[in-house]
Amino acid sequence: AQKITQTQPGMFVQEKEAVTLDCTYDTSDQSYGLFWYKQPSSGEMIFLIYQGSYDEQNATEGRYSLNFQKARKSANLVISASQLGDSAMYFCAMRGFYGNNRLAFGKGNQVVVIP
């Protein structure tokens, strides 16, 4: 079974600063994928970034980067140069080796960007 842990309390970050969101996972699968999603108050889950378990380089997508530490089972999201529009819930998710696309999500991290 897959388990995702996100334990940080709500975070306040100054506009233009960087913020790191912690995510640890537990799995016995050798092959898996890690995702980060953003969920603003409107409710839609917005895909941000993906990291495969065999990818040797950390994934980056614009201002988003994923700090993947496989031995520690850690997949932290770094948002650089925070913007007011980054205020949202952020979810870490894992896709295991089920033969399907099933995602297991963490409980999320609340981020509020202040001007």
Place this chain on the structure above:
Amino acid sequence: DAGVTQSPTHLIKTRGQQVTLRCSPISGHKSVSWYQQVLGQGPQFIFQYYEKEERGRGNFPDRFSARQFPNYSSELNVNALLLGDSALYLCASSFMARDSYEQYFGPGTRLTVT
């Protein structure tokens, strides 16, 4: 291109009633997954369908069922609604049946059971 669409956006039902939620995937995507997100929690996987066949089922009672149509759109049905079924129901689409590195979600249907 249009993203994943879901209907209706909001729904209010009474305990014991039945509800049908609809999802249209991104054009070209053949896989649709359904998730339930209770307030304050992350989404929980309910079903995945690919080419009209069920590819995965989460830990939900038999009151939950789904199907996929030839045009790859999907319906989620919930019978005998309980207060605990109140949640945001999200649909996600992807091109591949498995090991997908991209899954895109729709805006969700917010179901309230009274």
